[in-house]
Amino acid sequence: MSDQVQDALAQFSDALAARAAATRSFVAGIRVARSRPRSGILWRADVAVASEQVFPKTDEADVILAGGVTVKARVAGRDRGTNVVALRLERPVEAGLPAAAEARLGGLALVFGADASGEAIVRVGVVRAIGPAWHSLAGGRIDRRIVLDLTISNREEGGPVLDAAGGLLGMSTAGPDGRALVIPAATIDQVLAPLLAAGRVERGWLGVALHPVALAATLASATGQDRGLMVMQVTAAGPAARAGILAGDILVAVGGAPAIHPREIARQLGAESAGKSVELRLLRSGAPLTLTAMVTARPAG
């Protein structure tokens, strides 16, 4: 190997190490009594964020910062839709979150988390795929799809992901098969305001659990679509229950849009949908049926 190549590698390594050292002002370890340690981000002087899907049901947590400094925090709000839990620190601390950056396909990604004692840990990968805004299974809208080429554990997720220039891409999240996704910083900023103010993100809600199903040939020709969404559970006294929807019904259209792509339906259940009525076309025992539901705000949790 030539000296030049060795120098370039050493410089690359030194740059990574320097970057890792600089994260101490915003990588947070999160500890909750009787539960496994988690990773988080010190978002600003009095707020930390972490991954909602692995966060225990609790109101209180300890946030562990650089040098083992521990600050008590209260859970201010959680949003399953975007996988964000917001923690309000008991006292402000010095925070140094870098400015947000746009993810680029193939760009280097430094994925930080915290170990059991709150010390920073890191993985290095690249941005494997990038896509437009998407909706999660829980109905949240995420501004950009960012997939990394590495897997992370539930303990590591919730920490910051940086690009090569040290810009903040967002918060790491374990996706299917542990593949690391990134919740963009912009999405976190959007949900933080309502989470800190009201403890939740206002989002339209029907109160049903749905499962995609194939429609038999006769039903497919009657409805003009080869799939629908079968109602698996109906939340008692929720909008769908009040509209008369039963478990076993198959939803074929919501507000005139075919229930083929759940994304389309999620799009109709944004923050502004609460309080509005929506027409639901269904199949019950193979026969068509139209009901009207009054969308409400999704309850917290």
Place this chain on the structure above:
Amino acid sequence: MPAEQSLPTRALRVGLIAADPLRREGLTAIVTHGGHQIVDACDEADVVLADGVFVGGGDTPPAVTLGAPEAGQAGRLPREATPAQIDAALRAVAAGLIVRWADEERAEFRALGEDEAPLLTPREVEVLAAIGDGCSNKEVARRLGISQHTVKFHLESLFRKLGAASRAAAVHKGLKQRLISL
């Protein structure tokens, strides 16, 4: 209990780590009932059985952990694993294999409609929901008003479509990962 005739069984030396005395007693019974011997020092064991998280060093034997879903050990079972599952896991791990529970749950953040796997029919979803509730084939048949033969037919189709090897895996892949809450 009659001796196993089909497979030659080997008695293992098992290092047992359990802080709770009741759990320790229960696990001791399971291990000795399986024909194994409990050893005091873990480094003399063929395999370690740990109730909860176990942090082994470089030369400790492979371990089976119970109720430590994020442990990086060769064997990982839930706390409620059956004696037969624990015994099978100890033997497999001692033989150098990796053991995971078919229904292991890891938190995974998913997109709406990203799953391109084959769609299930409404009947298959109903069968899946019933076995997810813990129903036997007979109970599924009774609940849905169909014959047990038909239940088996749907189950075979489900396993094939989902690429699942067990009922638990089918419920996990087909139901839990696809359920949309709106």
